[in-house]
Amino acid sequence: MKFRTLMRHIRVGCRNIIRNGWMTIASIGAVTTTLILVSVFLALVLNLNEIAKNIENDVEIKTLVELGTSEEEVIALGKQLEEIDGVEAVTFSSNDEELQGLIDSMGEEGETWELFEQDNPLNHAFVVRAEVPQDTEKIAKEIQSFDNINKVVFGKDVVKQLFEFNNYARVIGIALIVALVFTAIFLISNTIKITIIARSTEIGIMKLVGATNGFIRWPFFIEGLLLGVLGSFIPIAIVLGGYYYLDSAVIDTISFSFVELLPFNPFAWQLSLLVLAIGAIIGVWGSVMSIRKYLKV
């Protein structure tokens, strides 16, 4: 294809968008509706996933060392912990650090605890983190069998429930997105059906004048691409605006310590780009599919 022919196709594609008037608006409307739903659900599912991942990664095993354990024994225990299969990291926290943490977490009331700085009643502790969060329980059991252990703490029930919840959330999320994709296909194929009849005669005439299939298809391709891109503008505005509002305003007021949304930058931008791409693909797919039937001789 010559360059001037490509330019011709782009010109004709743009011209068709303008001349088709209400059909253009209807098509853009279908794409817009679909993309709003898709983008909201994508934001929801991706964030749920992120939250789930964060919570899972926060699961730690706190191993309290028996009081009166010698320094050598503590060091040996640390090594022993590190050698357990499936352990990602072991962090040592001395009893002084533990006390400081306690004081900090108590705020003003914590001051009374400062008395204990003279004679610290707390244990040294190791914080153990599993490579795979699901292995937490197994590792905790293994640690319990070691010497010089006072106590092994991890939120047993919480962890179990959490993993179950996360699995459900993922399945539901995927199901929702699949359902949405089908809705999208339905919406767009319906819009296309309306335009088919008008286009079939036009395509027939174009072929009589000696146009190749490619020559006929290109302007439709451009038109579909533009429809998809135009249809993604409003959803993108909603994604950017809505997410910005959520990220700044809502989360500040609710402020669950464990709920941390994906950061606006880059997440909202990436999502916008994804929405734009989906819009373009839907538009091109719809447009090209609608004429395919009439291009066969």
Next chain:
Amino acid sequence: MILMKDVYKTYSNGVTALSGINVDIKQGEFVYIVGPSGAGKSTFIKLMYREEKPSSGTILINDMNLAELKNRQIPLLRRKIGVVFQDFKLLPKLTIYENIAYALEVIEEPQANIRKRVMDVLEEVGLKNKARSIPSELSGGEQQRVSIARAIVNRPQIVIADEPTGNLDPDTSWEIMKTFEDINSNGTTIIMATHSKEIVNTMKKRVIAIESSMIVRDEDQGEYGYEI
């Protein structure tokens, strides 16, 4: 120029539209195709621009064998012949200018050439002032002249017309026929299926009559030969 040898055409529903057709049309001829409705005239016309494929036999147009033409080569054939229809077949959303320009765009002509050539042809058919109109704003006769302009814009050697005056009143029909005669006088071969006794008997040309799927008459300076 155009040569048909032992051409048969049977449609998939079993109807035989043409059987044993042999025709030789020379460059620059003006040929009427006449005959009763359903005799095979339209099929004869459609075979020439490869809307239909012959069941057997040979159709040569400028040494291109249409019986063996591949689907992707059809556009190449159609760029070499102009086709005019009873119902004009203009693109409804395009202006007159754009409709005619389309035939040049498909052969990837430069824009400047297209503009000049389209305006020339519009002048030839007397519609220069309608370039920016859309087809529905024109009368039937004007629309038919646009479709003729589109058919000749890339200077084809052959123009095929399927009842080009079928939808037009007598006065307009004569104007259209005058245009065809002008085109023919420049050396372009014209093959026209028609139902108009008046035209055939007044503007004397070669007449090929098709009845019951066969050629029953082929004479120079022929008569229409039917009552209606």
